[in-house]
Amino acid sequence: MKGKILVTGGTGYIGSHTVVELQNAGFEVVIVDDLSNSTEVVVDQIEQITGIRPEFHRFNLQNLELLEKLFEHSKVIDAVIHFAAFKAVGESVAKPLQYYRNNLLSLINLFDCMERFQVKNLVFSSSCTVYGQPDQLPVTEQTPRQTAESPYGNTKIVCEDIIRDNTRANPEIHTIALRYFNPIGAHPSALIGELPNGVPNNLVPFVTQTAAGIREQLQVFGDDYNTPDGSCIRDYINVVDLAKAHVISIERLLNQQNEGPFEFFNVGTGNGVSVLGLLHAFERATGQKVNYKIVGRRAGDIEQIYADTTKANKVLGWKSDVSLEDTLLSAWNWEKKIRGMS
Numbered sequence: 001m002k003g004k005i006l007v008t009g010g011t012g013y014i015g016s017h018t019v020v021e022l023q024n025a026g027f028e029v030v031i032v033d034d035l036s037n038s039t040e041v042v043v044d045q046i047e048q049i050t051g052i053r054p055e056f057h058r059f060n061l062q063n064l065e066l067l068e069k070l071f072e073h074s075k076v077i078d079a080v081i082h083f084a085a086f087k088a089v090g091e092s093v094a095k096p097l098q099y100y101r102n103n104l105l106s107l108i109n110l111f112d113c114m115e116r117f118q119v120k121n122l123v124f125s126s127s128c129t130v131y132g133q134p135d136q137l138p139v140t141e142q143t144p145r146q147t148a149e150s151p152y153g154n155t156k157i158v159c160e161d162i163i164r165d166n167t168r169a170n171p172e173i174h175t176i177a178l179r180y181f182n183p184i185g186a187h188p189s190a191l192i193g194e195l196p197n198g199v200p201n202n203l204v205p206f207v208t209q210t211a212a213g214i215r216e217q218l219q220v221f222g223d224d225y226n227t228p229d230g231s232c233i234r235d236y237i238n239v240v241d242l243a244k245a246h247v248i249s250i251e252r253l254l255n256q257q258n259e260g261p262f263e264f265f266n267v268g269t270g271n272g273v274s275v276l277g278l279l280h281a282f283e284r285a286t287g288q289k290v291n292y293k294i295v296g297r298r299a300g301d302i303e304q305i306y307a308d309t310t311k312a313n314k315v316l317g318w319k320s321d322v323s324l325e326d327t328l329l330s331a332w333n334w335e336k337k338i339r340g341m342s
C-alpha cells in the first residue's frame, strides 16, 4: 500500500473516477460524501471496477465533530483530495449563502483537522472559472483571475485564497490546486459516470440525454459569438485523464517533489472546441443524430476559454490522452447503460 488518501466527495462524478485511479495506483481510499449529489451505489460500482471496496462515510463536512472523529479513527491519513462542494452555477445565484456556507466551511474544517492530526498534503478541486473571460488565450496559470460570474465561481476563488493564506500561516501543509476545464465522459467500463440531477445544465449530459430520447431538443446557446462558427469555445477534458492528474499530484506531494507549499495547475487538453464542433464530434463518434436548435445566448456564458497546459505537462509530467471522440463515445455508452439501452 502506497498510502491512505481521504477523498471528500468521492462518490461524485470526478471523485469516483479519481478513487478508481488511486486504487489502481495502489493507494488505500477512504471516502466521505454526504450523497447530496450522488448515491451509495457508486461505492459498489467502484468495487466492481477495481475489486477493492473503498471505506465509505456519509456526512457533510460542515460537521466538524464527525470529521474529527473520522481523522481520529482513520489513523493515519497521508493526504486529502477535496472534491466535496456544491457546483451548480444557477443554483448558486439563487442560494448564495448555502454555497458559501458549504464550500467555504468544508475547506476550513478540513484544514482544521489536517493541522490537528498532522496531515500535510491536500489536492484541491479548483476550476477555470477563476479566470472569468480571459483577455488572452490560451490561459496560463499566470493569467490573472477575474471577478467571478457567480457565487459558485466565487467560492472557488475564495477557497484558493483560503489555501494561500493558510499556507502562509501553516507552511508545513502543502496543497496542489487543479484548475479543471470542462470535465466530460465516463469510465470505459460504463460502471461510473456523471449522474446529473434533473435537467442537466452542462452540455454533454444534455447531448447524451437528447440522443437517448429523454430530452426532445438540445438548445445551443448562441451562434453569434466572435468564434469561427459563432458558438462558444471550451476545453473538454476526459474525466479519467483528469482523475489521473490527481494521482500524479498526490504522488508529487507524498514524494515531496512540489516546489513550494502551494502550487496550481491548469488541467485541460489545450484544445478549444466549439459547441457545434462538439455536437458534430458526438455524431461522428456515436453515429447518433442530435436534434438541436440555435437559441439566444445563456446569461453569464464566457465566449471562449481553453488551457495552456505547458505547466502540467512539464512539471507534473501529465497530459490528456483520450481523444474527444472516444470521450464522447464513453459518455454515450454510460448514458445507454443507465437507461438500460443496449
Ligand code: UFG
Binding pocket: 087, 089, 127, 128, 129, 152, 153, 182, 201, 202, 203, 204, 206, 218, 219, 220, 221, 222, 232, 233, 234, 275, 298, 301, 302
Ligand atoms: N451549452 C449549450 N446548451 C446546453 C448546455 C450548454 O449550448 O444545453 C453550451 C454553453 O452555452 C457553453 C458550453 O455549452 O457554451 C458549455 O456549457 P457547460 O454548462 O457544459 O459548461 P460551462 O463552461 O458553462 O461551465 C463550466 C462548469 C461550471 C463552471 C464554468 C466556468 O460546468 O462549473 O465552466 O466557466 F463554473
